[in-house]
Amino acid sequence: MKRPFLNNILLAIPLALMCSISLLNAQPLDQITDEDLAEMPRDSVKMQLLSDIAWEIKAKESTKALEYVNEALEIANDLNLTKGKADITHEKGMVYWYQGDYEQASKFFFEALAQREQLGDKLGLARSYNNIGNVFFHQEDYEQAYDYYSLGLEMRKELNDSVGLIYSYNNLADVALKRFDFDAALANYKIAQRYGEATGHKGGLSFVLQNMGLLYKEKVQIDSARYYFDEALPLAQEIEDKNKVSFLYNQLARIELDEGEYREALTLGRSSYRFAEEAGAKDKMRDACEILSLSYAGLDRYEEAFVEMQKFNVLDEEIAGEDKEKAILEISSKYETAKKEAEILSQKTELLENEKKVNRLTIFTFVLIFLTIVIVALALYARYRLQIRNAKMLRDKNKQIEAQNEKLIRSNSALEQFAYVASHDLKEPLRNISSFSSLLKRNYENKLDTTGKDYIDIITKGVRHMSGLLDDVLAYSRLTQNTLTRDEEINMNEVVDSVKETLEQVIDEKNVIITSDKLPKVKSNNIQMYQLLQNLISNGIKFNNKPNPTVHVGYSRENGQHHFTVADNGIGINKEFENKIFQIFQRLHKKDEYTGTGVGLAICERIVKQHGGEIWLESKLDQGSTFHFTLNVSN
Missing domain, CATH: 3.30.565.10 (Histidine kinase-like ATPase, C-terminal domain)
Known part of the structure; x- marks a missing residue:
């Protein structure tokens, strides 16, 4: 009599478990706790949920997002879910990208690309092409970046991926802007804006509006730049992208600073610093400190300006140290890649040598069989050997010439890049010297004797000459890049x-x-x-x-x-x-x-x-x- 009751209990347990999982999936992602996740079985449902949460928080909590992605990847490997593994590998690259670790991001983007090519996953391939383009763009290889962006664009058109097209057109616009083709850049940004407005995708739309603001700022159309920054800001706040919010406040603050509105710049600079600090973005914290220092100086609050400048220097040194570590890792990675390529080349050379031995044996056998034409065969063989030697000598010489040319190109490129970066980075301290010397002359002119005023004039003339020199060096360096049509x-x-x-x-x-x-x-x-x-x-x-x-x-x-x-x-x-x-x-x-x-x-x-x-x-x-x-x- 008790057995039917026991059977009902056993049937109810899995049904209750399935209902609890359904309810968990139905609730908003930001309300799901680690305790909820711990109670879930390690299946494809949990893998997808971990992936979705990591994607949502990658910009504001990248460390936590990386934990979720790693656990999701473990589940995908355990269950041998090939598509899930490819998607999460790509997502892991995105998390590293938001952390600023571009070497790791690049590694996982290429891994995901290889997996998606095997699967024939067109939508995934489009995303991989786009983000690999971002890697080359970050390395300032704009030709490679353009090629990968174009591959992603064509695939997204074929799939009618409207959200993806926002980013594809935006990225092509970024490349055009780097090539100083403002018309092409603006045309692509506007196409991206239309897709963003049509889909209601706030992240993509805010990104495009931000970049349109940067374009108009580059063209010195300040009112248009301010308009697009103002349009992008509430969208970035709504999706809680603290990095982007900090950056937009910084851009608006710089506009106010250039117009002499120091109090407004101070308020915006504080907001920029607060969001950068919450996001753990040291580069944006540093930029905010510079804004605050210049704003305080403009308000004659020099002690506070000095404090902010000290904070700027500390952050700048920390970032420089981190960049050095990343550069060492990148060099190490390139060395390992080159080593593997050398091993593959050695194996190919060995195979070619084996093929040559087989060919020689075949020729020798042919000569033995056709004894009646041995003299002609030997003459042909001798001629053939001579041609092989000459061809090999020619190939070796060509390789030597190509290697020397590549060495010269790399050397020239490195020198030109150094001149560009050095002259560009020297502009920032010059602006500070010019700003503070102008403030000295304006606020302490009546307290200085003739000699003191002469000294300030000498500083001003020196800064003006140095600024002109750096402008010319930048112009010369841009010419060496030969990017203009x-x-x-x-x-x-x-x-x-x-x-x-x-x-x-x-x-x-x-x-x-x-x-x-x-x-x-x-x-x-x-x-x-x-x-x-x-x-x-x-x-x-x-x-x-x-x-x-x-x-x-x-x-x-x-x-x-x-x-x-x-x-x-x-x-x-x-x-x-x-x-x-x-x-x-x-x-x-x-x-x-x-x-x-x-x-x-x-x-x-x-x-x-x-x-x-x-x-x-x-x-x-x-x-x-x-x-x-x-x-x-x-x-």
């Missing part, structure tokens, strides 16, 4: 007019007469042609002591090339110096005689050579100089 039709007459407008003040002051022939349209880009003519024309004005200086831009077409001249009636140059003036930092006069950094003509030479042309000088002392340069009719 040269397929626009540029009207050189309009370029000359633009240069005249820029130099209008000095033209009026020195009574300069600037004339030009009828100039053609050339295949190039407006930025480089403006740099070229502006440097040459301003040189003709600067190095000119005549009461009525003249500069003439001439043109002729010779041997299928555009031939331009820029002639002046200035002080001229000795024959012995005509080849030296195109060297970077080369100056023929003292700074107190003529201003300048010695970089302008080096920039001109680099631009002309990138267009397949030549530049040279003809000059007579005290009679004037004529700069000649040629450009290919078709680039």
Whole structure:
């Protein structure tokens, strides 16, 4: 009589367990506790739940997210869930990315890519392509980044993955922005914005709006930049992305700081620091300290400004130490990869040698069989051997030449990157020196004697000269990267007019007469042609002591090339110096005689050579100089 009752109890237990799991899955992710998870069986349901929670908290609690991802990955391995393993491996890479550990992120992105290629998982592959593109973008390899972003975009179009398309178009816009193609960048950002608004995906939309703000800030359209930062901020707060919230407050604070609104900048800077501290983002805490220091200084609260600057220096040193450790790990990883590639190459070489031995044996057997034609066969064989040796010698020589070329390219690239980074990073302390020296002069001018004021003027002039020098070095470094396209039709007459407008003040002051022939349209880009003519024309004005200086831009077409001249009636140059003036930092006069950094003509030479042309000088002392340069009719 008791057995039916016992059976009912046994049936009720699994039903109750299934109901509890269903209820657990139904409740919001942020309400699920570790105790709830501990009570769940280690099955695919728990794996997916751990993965979902980790994804939700990866930006605000990345350490906890990594614990959940590792446990989910263990379950996927135990149950041999291949797709789950691929998805969670990719998610693990994302968590490391949010922690700023790009080496580990890259490792897991590539692992997930290999697994998804075996599975034929198109949606997963699109996400892998996109995030591997992010890795190359972070390494400033924009060509590789563009290729992977494009692969992800095409796959997402095919799958109609609207949320994924937000990020694909945004990333292509980021690459265009790095190449200074503002029109392409804005077009892609707007497409990404439309997908974000259509899907209601707050994370993606806030990301796109933030980047549109950065684009307009780069174009110095401050009102538009502020608008997009303001639009992005509440969305980032709603999804609790503290890193992004801190960054947006920082950008808004910098706008207020540039406009002299120090109190507003101070309030925004404090908000930026608070969210950065909650997210554990030292780089953003450091940037917030800089904002606070400059804001306090602008409000004449120098003690507080000094305290914030000390905090900035401490954080900057900590970040530099962490970056050094990451660089060492990255070098170690590259060494291990190179070692494995060398082992594979050795194995391939051994196989090739074995194949050669087989071929030789076959030839020898053939000779024995066909004794009647032994002389002809031996002659052919000897010729064949000679060709093999010659081909091998040629391959070896080519490899040596390629290795040397690659070594030179890496060396030049490293030097150019160093020049770019060094000049870029030196701008920040210069701005601080300039800001504080201006504050000293403004607030303590009445307390300083004549000598003290002279000292401040010397500091200001030195900062201005150094800033100009760094600007020129940055411009030269950007030219070495050769990222600008040269397929626009540029009207050189309009370029000359633009240069005249820029130099209008000095033209009026020195009574300069600037004339030009009828100039053609050339295949190039407006930025480089403006740099070229502006440097040459301003040189003709600067190095000119005549009461009525003249500069003439001439043109002729010779041997299928555009031939331009820029002639002046200035002080001229000795024959012995005509080849030296195109060297970077080369100056023929003292700074107190003529201003300048010695970089302008080096920039001109680099631009002309990138267009397949030549530049040279003809000059007579005290009679004037004529700069000649040629450009290919078709680039």
